[in-house]
Amino acid sequence: MRIFLAGATGAMGKQLVPRLVEAGHEVVGMTRSNSKRAALEDLGATAVVADALNADQVGDAVAKARPEVIIHQLTAISSFDIRNFDRSFALTNRLRSEGTDHLLAAGRAVGVGRFVAQSYAAWPYARTGGPIKTEEDPLDPTPARNMRESMRAIRHLEAAVTGADWTEGIVLRYGGFYGPGTSMSRGGEQFEMIRKRKFPVVGDGAGVWSFVHIADAADATVAAVARGRRGIYNIVDDDPAPVADWLPALADKLGAPKTWRVPKVVGRLFAGEVGVVMMTDIRGASNAKANRELGWEPRHSSWREGFAS
Ligand SMILES: NC(=O)c1ccc[n+]([C@@H]2O[C@H](COP(=O)([O-])OP(=O)(O)OC[C@H]3O[C@@H](n4cnc5c(N)ncnc54)[C@H](OP(=O)(O)O)[C@@H]3O)[C@@H](O)[C@H]2O)c1
Numbered sequence: 001m002r003i004f005l006a007g008a009t010g011a012m013g014k015q016l017v018p019r020l021v022e023a024g025h026e027v028v029g030m031t032r033s034n035s036k037r038a039a040l041e042d043l044g045a046t047a048v049v050a051d052a053l054n055a056d057q058v059g060d061a062v063a064k065a066r067p068e069v070i071i072h073q074l075t076a077i078s079s080f081d082i083r084n085f086d087r088s089f090a091l092t093n094r095l096r097s098e099g100t101d102h103l104l105a106a107g108r109a110v111g112v113g114r115f116v117a118q119s120y121a122a123w124p125y126a127r128t129g130g131p132i133k134t135e136e137d138p139l140d141p142t143p144a145r146n147m148r149e150s151m152r153a154i155r156h157l158e159a160a161v162t163g164a165d166w167t168e169g170i171v172l173r174y175g176g177f178y179g180p181g182t183s184m185s186r187g188g189e190q191f192e193m194i195r196k197r198k199f200p201v202v203g204d205g206a207g208v209w210s211f212v213h214i215a216d217a218a219d220a221t222v223a224a225v226a227r228g229r230r231g232i233y234n235i236v237d238d239d240p241a242p243v244a245d246w247l248p249a250l251a252d253k254l255g256a257p258k259t260w261r262v263p264k265v266v267g268r269l270f271a272g273e274v275g276v277v278m279m280t281d282i283r284g285a286s287n288a289k290a291n292r293e294l295g296w297e298p299r300h301s302s303w304r305e306g307f308a309s
Helices: 011-022 034-042 055-065 082-088 090-110 145-162 189-195 214-227 243-253 264-280 288-294 303-308
Strands: 002-006 026-031 046-049 069-072 114-120 168-174 176-178 211-213 231-235
Touching: 002 011, 002 055, 002 090, 011 026, 011 214, 026 034, 026 055, 034 046, 046 055, 055 090, 069 090, 069 214, 082 090, 082 145, 082 264, 090 114, 090 145, 114 145, 114 214, 145 168, 145 231, 145 264, 168 214, 176 214, 176 303, 189 243, 211 214, 211 303, 214 231, 214 288, 231 288, 243 264, 243 303
Parallel strands: 002 026, 002 069, 026 046, 069 114, 114 168, 168 231, 176 211
Antiparallel strands: none
């Protein structure tokens, strides 16, 4: 199929382009930078330059590409401050709201049969009930104050994509990425914080995190292009785990000193309300639907062996 990939040069895009090409698809990859064209073409895509926040540029690029499928992997999370969560996500939130609308409008104009978009599986779930959530479970009606804009953008993207009745609108709620090109990789920001003991367990560390190796997430995305049906899929590994389990285990793998613990009140001082929620209260996600309907299983079934590799 002919696929238009928005976000083709990012951590996910770099994994996705070669897999789509290998699966026999023709890929047109979007970037803002002329300087990234060559790298995209080396991966096997045709490069197109456009700004996702400019409706005319997106409309022109999609009209010229005439794709059968659009994949939306646009984010902009390069500088992240947990105390200013919404501020850190401001551009990503625009990409998830305006960016989604521009891509949908452009896709509708050329009649794409399938639209696959990136969402997130962890912090958006409601912080009530059991520790592991399915796609049927509600999103958090009362997110921490500093993440309300980010939640609004997630809700907008998911409603717009699954509500587009003229196409097969598919939302992939990925777990926390780790692996090449992500901040959870050798030399990456989060691994370095853990190595330097700047990432303590807060309170009881009962917040449940779902991870996914970025290569597995890319495999799931290729499967969604082939077999996904309108709706939402959690794309996470088989081993959602509380912070109190995964953080000390990861610190050990990184050869870092023993993870320290701080009470919630101290955690709040350093990481704000969002940091405390992430550490103590968020829920994990189940990948049963993606296993069943996409025929996808992560090769790294647990972060335990995934972090080691
Ligand atoms: N589920 C998760 O855990 C998750 C999800 C997303 C990101 N992350 C992590 O966040 C970190 C940083 O990711 P990132 O999102 O900043 O960067 P990234 O991985 O470089 O991806 C951003 C992509 O979006 C494109 N893009 C951004 N704004 C655009 C615009 N206005 N117009 C057109 N394209 C635009 C970029 O293209 P150009 O720059 O080429 O224009 C690039 O292809 C990584 O560690 C990543 O793993 C994690």
